Amino acid sequence: MGSTGPSAGLITAREAGLVTCQRCGQVHxxxxxxxxxxxxxxxxxxxxxxxxxxxxxxxxMIAYIPANIYPMLLTNTLVEHTESTIVxxxxxxxxxxxxxxxxxxxxxxxxxxxxxxxxxxxxxxxVQNRSSDNQHERHKAYEVVEFIGRWSMIDVFVVxxxxxxxxxNTVATINPGIAALSFALSVIFTMLSAxxxxxxxxxxxxxxxxxxx
Amino acid sequence: xPQPLPPLDDLxxxxxxxxxxxxxxxxxxxxxxxxxxxxxxxxxxxxxxxRILSLAMTAFVMLIAAISFPFLSLDxxxxxxTTSVIDAVLAFNDGYAFPxxxxxxxxxxxxxxxxxxxLIYALGPLARDQRPHAGAKHAFGLAERLRPWSMAEIFIVxxxxxxxxxxxxxxxxxxxxxxxFAGVVIVTVLKDQMICRYSIWEALDHQPD
Numbered sequence: 041m042g043s044t045g046p047s048a049g050l051i052t053a054r055e056a057g058l059v060t061c062q063r064c065g066q067v068h069x070x071x072x073x074x075x076x077x078x079x080x081x082x083x084x085x086x087x088x089x090x091x092x093x094x095x096x097x098x099x100x101m102i103a104y105i106p107a108n109i110y111p112m113l114l115t116n117t118l119v120e121h122t123e124s125t126i127v128x129x130x131x132x133x134x135x136x137x138x139x140x141x142x143x144x145x146x147x148x149x150x151x152x153x154x155x156x157x158x159x160x161x162x163x164x165x166x167v168q169n170r171s172s173d174n175q176h177e178r179h180k181a182y183e184v185v186e187f188i189g190r191w192s193m194i195d196v197f198v199v200x201x202x203x204x205x206x207x208x209n210t211v212a213t214i215n216p217g218i219a220a221l222s223f224a225l226s227v228i229f230t231m232l233s234a235x236x237x238x239x240x241x242x243x244x245x246x247x248x249x250x251x252x253x
Numbered sequence: 254x255p256q257p258l259p260p261l262d263d264l265x266x267x268x269x270x271x272x273x274x275x276x277x278x279x280x281x282x283x284x285x286x287x288x289x290x291x292x293x294x295x296x297x298x299x300x301x302x303x304r305i306l307s308l309a310m311t312a313f314v315m316l317i318a319a320i321s322f323p324f325l326s327l328d329x330x331x332x333x334x335t336t337s338v339i340d341a342v343l344a345f346n347d348g349y350a351f352p353x354x355x356x357x358x359x360x361x362x363x364x365x366x367x368x369x370x371x372l373i374y375a376l377g378p379l380a381r382d383q384r385p386h387a388g389a390k391h392a393f394g395l396a397e398r399l400r401p402w403s404m405a406e407i408f409i410v411x412x413x414x415x416x417x418x419x420x421x422x423x424x425x426x427x428x429x430x431x432x433x434f435a436g437v438v439i440v441t442v443l444k445d446q447m448i449c450r451y452s453i454w455e456a457l458d459h460q461p462d
Contacts, residue, residue, distance in 0.1 A: 050289050053266040053273050056258060060266035063394060064454035065294065067264040067273070077458045078390050084271075133418070141417045144410070179270065179290045186401075193360065193404055197411025198418070200357055201336075203344035205325055206419060208332040216344060221353045228356070231401065243270040243290065 052243070059084045085240060092236035093164050100229035101157055103222045111217035112199055118211055125219060126150065126195065148194040149223070156192075156230050159185045163237060172245040179242055185234050192227045196220055265451065267292055276451075295451040302456060306376045308444035313369040315433045315440065316405075320362060322430035325412070329423030338362065338430060360404040365437070368403055371396040372444075379456055390457055397450065406438040 053060045058067045059082050061075035068075065072082055111123035124132060126149045133142035159181050166178060199220045206214040258264070265276040267287035279285055279297035287294055319338060326335040342358045371392040378385050386392075412434075416425055 050272050052271040053264075054271055056273055058258075058261070058264070058266070058273070060268065060271055062268040063397065063450070065265045065268060065451050066454070067261050067266050069261070078394060078454050080394060136421060138417055141414050144414060176290070183269075183292075190401055190404055191407055191410075193407050194411045194414065196353070196357070197341075197361075197404075197408045198415045200341045200344050201325070201412050201415040202418065204336040204341040205327050205334065205415070205425070206422070207334050208327070208329055208423075211330060211332055212422065216353070224353055224356055235401070239269045239290075240271040243272075 052240075054084050054244075085244070086236075086238040089236055089238035089241060090164055090168060093160065093233050096229045096233035096236060097157065097160050097164075100153075100226045100233060103226035103229060104153055104157075105222075107219045107223035107226050110219040110222070112195065112219040112223070113202065114215045114217050115206075116213045116215075123217060126223070129195075145195060145198070148192050152188055152192045153226060153230065156185055156189055156234070160230070160233055160237070163242070167241045167245070170245045175242055175245070179239060182234075182237060182239050182242065189227070189231045189234055192230075193224070196224045196227070265294065267294060296447075296449040297452070301447050301449065302376055302453070303380045305444055305447050306373065306380045308440050308447070309369050309372045309376070312437050312440040312444065313366070313373065315437045316362075316365055316369065319430045319433035319437055322433065323428035324430040324434070325416070325428060326426050327419065327423050328426070335428070338434070360402065361408045364399050364403045365405050365441070368396045368399050375457065376453070385457055390454075393453060393457060397448075400445065403441075405434065405441065409435055409438050 053067055054070070057070050059070045059072060060067055061078060061080050061082055063080040064075060064078040066075055066077040068082060070084060074080065075082055108126055110125070112126050112129060113124050115122045115124070126145075130142050130146045130150075133139075133145065163178060163182055163185075166173075199216050202214045203216050206212055259275055263276055264273055266273050267290060269292040270287060270290040272287055272289040274285075274288065274294065276295075277285075279295065281297060284296045285294045286292065322337070323335045324337050324341070326333065338361065342354055342362065344354070374386060375389040375393040375396070378389070412431070416427075419425055
């Protein structure tokens with residue numbers, strides 16, 4: 041493991057009266073507005089972080105409801121017309137014996153979105169309560185949420201490919217249902233929510249800043 | 254603080270938890286992690302800008318191929334349908350799902366192309382030891398900001414799932430664009446692994462005359 045040098049007692053840039061550029065890591069005197077290296081805007085802490093997190097999270101959770109109620113795929117064959125929801129699609133896959141794929145879809149479309157909702161609520165509440173417990177675990181949770189959120193889009197792409205591919209006139213056609221739209225919106229909102237979270241706030245709980253920011 | 258701080262340019266702070274560190278030259282292929290939260294802060298790879306640039310160019314060319322050639326084709330009971338990546342985007346093109354068509358187009362075509370283009374624009378002159386183009390910093394900043402929204406690799410997994418769903422219904426053959434797209438995914442992952450934001454920003458800042 042490489043080291044970035046001895047740092048006596050690990051202090052934050054903010055405690056040292058400095059502000060860090062989150063884009064490039066360059067350190068400036070606090071209250072500098074723009075990074076001198078990469079021209080990015082500087083903010084010691086995003087004070088509106090939690091507001092944005094809650095707003096996007098709520099939007100994501102609301103969009104997730106119709107995504108589960110309405111059909112994701114509309115299948116027309118010569119003999120029948122079927123509509124399948126997210127969970128219905130997973131059940132179909134199990135009936136066909138494709139357990140692995142059923143698992144991928146279930147994890148991507150059900151477990152990851154719900155897990156993300158729970159994780160973000162937990163992170164936001166713990167920051168609000170200025171909790172200083174489990175900082176490492178919470179930071180890990182944040183990293184996982186940020187990394188994994190995009191993968192929920194799998195089902196939307198499955199619907200896109202199926203609807204483009206299965207267009208055999210009257211014999212068989214597959215078309216996207218309205219749930220594909222609300223599911224995509226839900227994933228986008230949850231990603232925005234996770235990105236709005238300022239992970240530095242997790243580590244601030246055990247520090248005392250009395251500069252009024 | 255009790256002890257005086259080193260000069261500001263020698264300091265680097267973790268972008269995830271704000272802990273201050275003193276920047277040091279790393280040995281080849283080493284990675285530096287934040288001492289508190291464990292986030293990767295910098296990686297040292299010699300000639301990495303040249304390597305990133307060539308991978309970005311490779312991915313750009315392959316992505317163009319992936320968009321242009323037939324992606325998948327389906328045969329069932331004498332009926333035949335060939336689809337390209339563009340068709341997959343246009344699948345959502347009727348009525349209420351139109352915004353989704355736009356979003357999918359962005360996620361799998363436009364954003365990957367913009368990211369690669371911006372990276373080539375920003376790093377091109379650096380690889381030849383020239384002064385960066387005007388706006389190179391904005392271009393690199395854009396490429397980094399768009400990173401989570403570029404979903405080519407997720408699309409490929411989605412395609413795999415779709416293929417298995419259709420497999421019982423009809424015979425599916427994969428076209429050249431499928432392999433090109435898979436190539437884009439691998440090359441992009443390699444390239445993103447190699448990017449050390451800290452050293453690229455430093456290189457963009459210290460322009461050779």
